[in-house]
Amino acid sequence: MENQASINKLLEYFEKRVSLSEADKALIASLYKPVKFKKKDYLFQQGEICKYQGFVTKGTFRTYYTDNKALEHVLYFAFEDWWVGDIASFYDHEPSGLNVQALQDSELLLLNHADSEKLFNAVPALEKVFRVIIQRHLTVLQKRFLMTVSANAEERFLELLERCPSIEQLVPQHQIASYLGILPESLSRMKKQIAKREKGL
Amino acid sequence: MENQASINKLLEYFEKRVSLSEADKALIASLYKPVKFKKKDYLFQQGEICKYQGFVTKGTFRTYYTDNKALEHVLYFAFEDWWVGDIASFYDHEPSGLNVQALQDSELLLLNHADSEKLFNAVPALEKVFRVIIQRHLTVLQKRFLMTVSANAEERFLELLERCPSIEQLVPQHQIASYLGILPESLSRMKKQIAKREKGL
DNA sequence: TAAAAGTCTTAACCTACATCAATGAAAGGG
DNA sequence: CCCTTTCATTGATGTAGGTTAAGACTTTTA
Numbered sequence A, B: 001m002e003n004q005a006s007i008n009k010l011l012e013y014f015e016k017r018v019s020l021s022e023a024d025k026a027l028i029a030s031l032y033k034p035v036k037f038k039k040k041d042y043l044f045q046q047g048e049i050c051k052y053q054g055f056v057t058k059g060t061f062r063t064y065y066t067d068n069k070a071l072e073h074v075l076y077f078a079f080e081d082w083w084v085g086d087i088a089s090f091y092d093h094e095p096s097g098l099n100v101q102a103l104q105d106s107e108l109l110l111l112n113h114a115d116s117e118k119l120f121n122a123v124p125a126l127e128k129v130f131r132v133i134i135q136r137h138l139t140v141l142q143k144r145f146l147m148t149v150s151a152n153a154e155e156r157f158l159e160l161l162e163r164c165p166s167i168e169q170l171v172p173q174h175q176i177a178s179y180l181g182i183l184p185e186s187l188s189r190m191k192k193q194i195a196k197r198e199k200g201l
Numbered sequence C: 001t002a003a004a005a006g007t008c009t010t011a012a013c014c015t016a017c018a019t020c021a022a023t024g025a026a027a028g029g030g
Numbered sequence D: 001c002c003c004t005t006t007c008a009t010t011g012a013t014g015t016a017g018g019t020t021a022a023g024a025c026t027t028t029t030a
Helices: A003-015 A022-031 A087-092 A113-122 A124-150 A153-163 A173-180 A184-200 B003-015 B022-031 B087-092 B113-122 B124-150 B153-163 B173-180 B184-200
Strands: A033-037 A042-044 A052-058 A061-066 A072-078 A099-102 A106-112 B033-037 B042-044 B052-058 B061-066 B072-078 B099-102 B106-112
Touching: A003 A022, A003 A033, A003 A052, A003 A106, A022 A113, A042 A052, A072 A173, A072 B124, A087 B124, A106 A113, A113 A124, A124 A153, A124 B072, A124 B087, A124 B124, A153 A173, A153 A184, A173 A184, B003 B022, B003 B033, B003 B052, B003 B106, B022 B113, B042 B052, B072 B173, B106 B113, B113 B124, B124 B153, B153 B173, B153 B184, B173 B184
Parallel strands: none
Antiparallel strands: A033 A106, A042 A099, A052 A106, A061 A072, A061 A099, B033 B106, B042 B099, B052 B106, B061 B072, B061 B099
8 A cells, every 4th residue: 555545544543533733644644654564474473572553554463362272362353444562562561472463465554652652742632542442442352251251152253243244254264263262163163053044044 | 447548548559650749639539439338239230321430448349241141240350459440331421231249348439520530630640540550451351351262260260369369268259250251060160179189199 | 046048069961162083175385 | 387285164072161950058137
């Protein structure tokens, strides 16, 4: 994507939430760096410090965790106009427990920690925007957690399809299984069951 | 607890994180209202709007969700010096999906939304304190979620004991089971297994 | 202080999902 | 274009934790 188009995407995103002066916009454009990611490239990996907050201007990312049995668990997907990063690692400069990886050729606008301080000092309204983003993020994760402990895999899958109907076009099925907290084999079987039931109707 | 002692507990909490003038402290003391809760009393229930952020000065609370099969799932416990509330409901004035209930006779310092705006305007440093609290909250929940999908109930139980060794003295066992995402019967069985194994050594 | 409500344990049985293994199809890289 | 890797599917079998039911013990309430 052409760089100016990327920045415009971000400016549009901000302007839906807060009004910005021309100077604000120029500052934003000067601080966020567009970076391309090939499929499977990482923004950072488990054990590294997350040095950038990323805004997805193109493509798809997954944030995942590798457990001590070497199994991967998808915590989030991020599509266009979403954010990627690890807040704890970014703000506290401590190693992240997460991996952020491109699922296809993608593009991010990156902001480092020093520049984020500059930005917040110059445009305090943005600090509030990010507070709201984090709050919504927390709320979504709470719902996800409660869904995981209160519903079975099929209910979680159907809820996901409802909340994000195009998910099956966007990411491979074994990544969806990982997001749902089950194995690819289980998801495959489950879909077969659902299809059989629907044919029965 | 005597009211001044409650307020002092809160001031101590804040002063560990930020320095406050005497005027700041007086404002805090005037805005936070001490309220007593009997065992089983609610701060709010599912469907209600969360009108207060609460700071626990005495006792214990649980935040839980009741699913469509009428099963309860504990999302958090809150002990002394912790916060209770539902951020999404508090800030967006929308009905909460959660319940916050005292597990014993307890006491909170409550701040309503209008007063929180007053407070943040007068003492901007506190807004940052709360941003950090929310960030830490999010990080803790992420770890909890990943633990739930990557470890079995016994591993989660042992991790909880390590992280919070006095938990078994503080809350009844069936609440711990609910926090772990299993039934009380399963936890009972599991503890027996663990005890048997330890005796074998 | 009697009745009721809440809590913990045990046991037999069941089910959702994991595990292991094999196959074919599709995608990607040299 | 072939060769390797990735991905989806299916079947057989295993198991952690759910379900149901019952009994004992404790705490609360009237």
